[in-house]
Amino acid sequence: MTIWLNGRLIQAAEARIDPADRGFTLGDGLFETIRIKDGLPRHLPRHLDRLTAGVELLRLPLPYSAEELTGAMAALIGAAGVADGVLRLTLSRGTGARGVLPPADARPTLLMTVAPAAHMTAPGAAIVARSTRRNEHSPLSRLKSLNYLDSILARQEAAERGADEALLLNAAGRLAESSVANVFLSVGGRLLTPPLTDGALPGIRRALILERHGAEEAPLTPEDLARADEAILTNSLGLRPLVAVDGHPVGSGAAGPVLARLLADPDL
The missing domain is CATH 3.30.470.10 (Aminotransferase class 4, branched-chain amino acid transferase, N-terminal domain)
Structure with a gap:
């Protein structure tokens, strides 16, 4: 190699x-x-x-x-x-x-x-992590630092609870991101993602979706997952439907039209 x-x-x-x-x-x-x-x-x-x-x-x-x-x-x-x-x-x-x-x-x-390539496409089932939270007050929340221990703890917890991904809350109890991706929710016709001030990493695809697809930054809570029609995870390796959280389906429990629209964009 x-x-x-x-x-x-x-x-x-x-x-x-x-x-x-x-x-x-x-x-x-x-x-x-x-x-x-x-x-x-x-x-x-x-x-x-x-x-x-x-x-x-x-x-x-x-x-x-x-x-x-x-x-x-x-x-x-x-x-x-x-x-x-x-x-x-x-x-x-x-x-x-x-x-x-x-x-x-x-x-x-x-x-x-x-x-x-390790394409991130398969539907995902997540838990909301209880073992750790993301510190939205730290400047490190906006960096790809070599310390990923919060994400490692969250993914270990997910595996122990039968899921393949974990969502991290911040200190205020709002959604920040997943262990390796940004989170988008389609709620009432709006495509929403947590703001950087809530601990979201400034992802490359996140920025492109905000610029090109009318997405908006908005504070989100775990309760918003129950209201969402779709949930989508994004990072530099791809886009992935999040179809269940804590054993409950998100929307229809399958990939939806918003994800299809994003996947059709060759510049994402």
Whole structure:
């Protein structure tokens, strides 16, 4: 398997991450998951804009320009021979001495890998997580940080309760997102999604649906799931109907016309 690590294409078996890397020891870093279609990374400028916003917030050095990253991705995709797949970019602050305060002369680690596509299309059954909540007051709720433990706890709970996904509430008890996706509800002819201020991640497809399909941001509660005609999960890998929550059907309990309309948009 060919990967890209700190400026070089190498085989995964040859790769080495320093044991003192803060991405490993502290989760000090960011990542982006980017869909590859027809050999090209989709919506790349939006992904790079989100990455740039994240590094600015964390004061995390990014030693490559957008043009250099674009070229590196093209080289990796070509070397891997993946036309339909997913690219994962992982950026950590690099090595540092023990302690929380980052080093002043941080040398980031940047890793990129590609894999065959993992399409997110099958109907999903979720639970509303009880084990954890999303902190809408933390700036980290707006980042793809390397710490995904809230999502891991929620997905473990879902598996234990016989579901394949978990919805996370925020501290106020409102819907924020699922463990790996943004949430849209079709309620009374309106397509609604939780606002960023309620802890929703600024997803790439989320933004496109807001821009192109008349969706609106609105605070949502678990009770809104019972009123919804459809529920849809979205992330960079696809769109998925959410057909049941806590054992109760959402709407008809099947994919609906709103999802069909979104899937018909080739630019999503």
